[in-house]
Amino acid sequence: MSASTLERTAQQRVRRTRTRAVSPLPALAVSTLRPHEYDLRPACISLVCPSCRTWVPISKPGGQKPKLVPHHTEPAGTENPVRCLLGSNRLVILDMDIERWWQRLEEGVSETDGRRSNRVIRKPRAPVAPAVSQILAPLLMDAQTTLKRCQDHKRRCSVCANPKAPRCTDGDRLARLYAYKAARTDPHRATATALEEMAEQQERGAWSLRELQWTATAESVKRADIQRAHDALVAMRRSLPPKEAGGPQLTEWGRAELMSAIALLATKVEQLSR
Incomplete structure (x- = not known):
C-alpha cells in the first residue's frame, strides 16, 4: 500500500490562545x-x-x-x-x-472577623411606673384629705395660685378627685343618685313589660292587619266598574289610579301574609 493511500487522521492539539494583540491599556x-x-x-x-x-x-x-x-x-x-x-x-x-x-x-480575613459594628442601637425607654402612694392614695383618701391636698398644692404651685390661669396637670387631677369624693360622700347627692337609679330601673322594667305585651299580642295584631288590608282590597275591586256600554265609566286617569291602589294593597297583603 502506497503512502498516498494511507488515511491520515488529525491529532487533537491543546487549545491555547495564540494572538499577538495587546490591549491599549497600560500593564x-x-x-x-x-x-x-x-x-x-x-x-x-x-x-x-x-x-x-x-x-x-x-x-x-x-x-x-x-x-x-x-x-x-x-x-x-x-x-x-x-x-x-x-x-x-x-x-x-x-x-x-x-x-x-x-x-x-x-x-x-482576621481583621474583618474581629471588626465590630459602630452602629449605636438605643434601648427603648421604659415607662416610669407610678409610686405606690400615687396608686393607693386616691383610693384611700376621703373628701377632706383630698381637699387639704388640693389646697396645699394650690399654695405651692405658681400656676394654680393664679385664679385666672388654667390649673396644671396635678392641680386638675386633685380637683377632679375632690369633686368625685365630695359627690360620693354628700348625703343629698347619694339620695339623688339612688333616686336616679330607681327611676332608671323602673323605666327598664316598663320597657320590658311593653315588649312582653307586644309579643303576646303581635300575632292577633298581624291577623287583624291582614284582614283589614284584604277587606279594603275586596271593596276596591268591587268598586271597579265593568266596561259595558251604557254603564258608568271611569276616565283613563281614574282607572289608572284605582288599579295602582289595588296593586299596592295586593302587595301589602302578600307581605303581611309571609
Whole structure:
C-alpha cells in the first residue's frame, strides 16, 4: 500500500490562545489590586478584570509577557455575549509573591472577623411606673384629705395660685378627685343618685313589660292587619266598574289610579301574609 493511500487522521492539539494583540491599556500590576481580587495559586492563577469586573485567567504566567485571555463581560453560558474589548489581552505584571499574598489575605480575613459594628442601637425607654402612694392614695383618701391636698398644692404651685390661669396637670387631677369624693360622700347627692337609679330601673322594667305585651299580642295584631288590608282590597275591586256600554265609566286617569291602589294593597297583603 502506497503512502498516498494511507488515511491520515488529525491529532487533537491543546487549545491555547495564540494572538499577538495587546490591549491599549497600560500593564496591570497585581500589587495595585486588593488581595481578594486575584488568585496566585498555580492551579488557577487569575484576577478580576478592572474593565468588566469578571474573573479572567492569565495566559503564560511564567512567560515574558503574561496577559489576560480574551473574555466576555457576561458569565459563561450567556446568550449573545459581548467581548470585553479593553480588558482582553491586557498585559499583567506579576509583582506579588504567593506567600506574601496569602499572608495579606489571612490578615484581612482576621481583621474583618474581629471588626465590630459602630452602629449605636438605643434601648427603648421604659415607662416610669407610678409610686405606690400615687396608686393607693386616691383610693384611700376621703373628701377632706383630698381637699387639704388640693389646697396645699394650690399654695405651692405658681400656676394654680393664679385664679385666672388654667390649673396644671396635678392641680386638675386633685380637683377632679375632690369633686368625685365630695359627690360620693354628700348625703343629698347619694339620695339623688339612688333616686336616679330607681327611676332608671323602673323605666327598664316598663320597657320590658311593653315588649312582653307586644309579643303576646303581635300575632292577633298581624291577623287583624291582614284582614283589614284584604277587606279594603275586596271593596276596591268591587268598586271597579265593568266596561259595558251604557254603564258608568271611569276616565283613563281614574282607572289608572284605582288599579295602582289595588296593586299596592295586593302587595301589602302578600307581605303581611309571609
